[in-house]
Amino acid sequence: MSDYRTRIAAALEGGSRFAGLHVSGGSVHSALVSPDGAIRLESATVVEGRVASIVDLTPAANWDEREAHDVYGMRFDGHEPLRPLVDHDLDLRSWTVPVRGDDPYQVAVGPIHAGVIESGHFRFHVVGDRILQLDARLFYKHRGLERAVEGRTLAEGLPYAARACAACVVTNTVAYAQACEQILGLRPTTEVARARTILLELERLWNHLNDIGQICAGVGLAAGNMRFAALTERARRLNLELTGHRFLFGSVEVGGNAVEFESAAAREELAAIRAESESAWRELLFNASFSDRLPDVGVVSRDSALALGAVGPAARASGLVEDARTTSNLLAYDGFTTIVPHRAAGDVQARLEQRALEVQQTFDVLASLLAAPVVAAACEPSGNGRTVGAIRVESPRGATLCIVESSSRRVDRLRLRTGSYANWPIVAHAAAGNLLPDFPLINKSFELCYACADR
């Protein structure tokens, strides 16, 4: 076994988890995150366009290696078949898993979906209503943001990270800013960390409220869907009032925090949203025709979640007790503890309950951090800086890895591996064995972004 594989196998054995893989400068770099949140990069030199695959050691690297092949032409020895992921102009048989047997047929959905949904294609192999296998073909929205940013200054690169996705814009820009600050030898002060944590939790709040509403939509419960849509609207109006933008665009900067706002009115509105959301949630709990649709649907076992590299609420709903917020020493999550549902069954019900629990945590964190007004502040110098910044930030959909490589204060390479990117293969896994009409519900229980997977 090559050194690279040995080191990765040892790290995984020692409790680290795979967090992303990218190509740069004639090497392949794998990010491994240890339980204390430290990120380590293990690298392999590319020889004649080839390196050893690690997909047998950690299936979570599956998409990363396929993307590295399609975008950078890398070959991975041992990754067979290496199916196309980002490449589209190819025969169906090249990117789908062959399904054989009596009566299997295919159902093709998308890239344009029936509702107001992002573009992506799902290829279901089914017998009757039963899904045998789902191949997701995304990257219809691939804009090449990671390559387009190369050569820009670190500050100019921020909008590229922002534009990847509106729903995770704070997460992606905080991760990018922190990675740049590592390069520049800066460290967020308490005040900068507090401002960013508030923004991150405001982002989580509207996302989780939206996602609970979307699960209601997934079973056709219009009353629940609209109730939570109204709450989402209130959360976005609060964002507008505090920062001038409903999605908090432009609120994160490299090197400090420029957003300022009073906190008393925000605390009051958050308390009102909390009371309303608790009442709406109680109503959902007592709606039998709704609750009956949720258990044992779209199950992801704890072992599968671990092997496939699930992150965020989806991983926690399967019983993985991990949350990048507990180890974010550059943010203000002191005393934050990971929460999992009492019944962490990894099904739609558990993922729904997980969000409801996390909304409560978010209200608590915001109530505590908004004790004082938010004021502008700069990061402070800390050490010499370096050429590679690597950061993990917990988005509403799970840990997002951002790696920035910079030798002369310009972006040589950006890798943004979002929570959605990590979790899309888990959606396909969760769908197998379920009924096709339950797929919208299963999909909504993850509620992943296409935009920040495609970039």
Next chain:
Amino acid sequence: MLTLLKDLRRLRRHLDLPAPDRARSLAVRHVDAGSCNGCEHELTLAASPHYDLARFGFGVVASPRHADVLLVTGTVTTRMHAPLLAAYNAMPEPRRVVALGDCALGCGVLGLESELVGPVEDVLPVDLRVPGCPPTPDAIAAALVELVG
């Protein structure tokens, strides 16, 4: 369930949305041609209780064959070019195209030239442009109302 419905009715009374003074309707098909998902999230909320686009007779339909309006978000990526044209070609006449959001209008677009075709107007005849990053639900509602005229 009853409480949820009662809550919604109370919210509607509280918001006091004006009744529309027209009797026409529009069936809308949305196509995401390469957005950041911001326009989609705002379009979704345009149907929520605070705006209730349905009271103007607007509804999102599942198929372009049932649509009067094609609402396009995002700058057009190379991979969404053909699906976008297919959706447009499936629509019956008369049909209208709305370019929703700054990216669809070609403003401030980021990305690799080789991955992007261009703004919606490079691909389809655009009848209405709705700026914004993203346009707010009220801006979307106002634009669609204008389209009905």
